[in-house]
Amino acid sequence: MSDAGLKSLVEEELEFEPRVNAAHIGVAARDGVVTLTGRVASYVEKVAAEKAAQRVRGVKAIAEEIEVRYPYDGARSDEEIAMRAANVPEWNMSVPDAVKVKLERGWVTLSGAVDWQYQREAAESAIRQLDGVIGVTNAIALKDRPKAADVKKTIEDALKRNAALDAAAIDVMVTNDQVRLSGKVHSWHERRIAEQAAWSAPGVKAVDAKISIAA
Structure with a gap:
């Protein structure tokens, strides 16, 4: 193209x-x-x-x-953003109380430790919707969890179940709690689906997605 x-x-x-x-x-x-x-x-x-x-x-x-660039009436002080961010776990059940928030001139840094990748993503998604936020750094860590008996098979099975993916085109390599994905897909959206499947496996703490996008 x-x-x-x-x-x-x-x-x-x-x-x-x-x-x-x-x-x-x-x-x-x-x-x-x-x-x-x-x-x-x-x-x-x-x-x-x-x-x-x-x-x-x-x-x-x-x-x-x-x-x-927020309109004048949409601007918020760091103190106001921080107060609203602190209430996120109360209305979003996917965000645990362990998530900590730091503000500096509208830029939010998230820290703490959670059990699952979806909780990290939920926290970032909720925070970036607050008025006044100009950026988010997600430094939330994943807690150590018991390793799955076969993380590789768990991820491969998840890929095969997804109709939007050609699972045979994606190679999964697991070393301890680290997952490496390689291969080729047709779009960025498919690449993201494969990455999310890897993060969904219990025990996974890092995903290195080396999947390329076909021309």
Whole structure:
């Protein structure tokens, strides 16, 4: 696919995404690498734009340079954001109390230790929706858990059950609690599905996804 063709497809996907004002986002493409620039009104919109670009077939990597600029009435102090963030575990059952929050000029750093990867993702997802947040660093650690008898088989079975994937095209290698995925898929979305399947296996503490995107 040409650079111009890929640029056009990404722009169309941004227009299609209802959470994104595509008029405020610039797109450039070169050799499968897409660069997003511009300004958005919230961190949620910034993440939505990046995910929209990831869904496009042919995108191999994304350089995300979008800046969050809240309207004046949407600005929040670090103290106010921190107070709202502290209440997240009360209304989101997927986020445990062990998650800690640190604020610095609108940038949130999450820390602590949880049992599952989905809890790390749920905490980040909940925090980035708060008004005033301009970025999130997810430093939440995973606790040591008993190893599954066969983590490799657990992951491979999960891949085979997913209709959106060609499981035979993905190789799974497990060393202790580390998982390495390799192979080739047709889109960034399929790559993400495979990575999530690996994270879902009990005992997994790190996933190295070396899966390439087919041209």
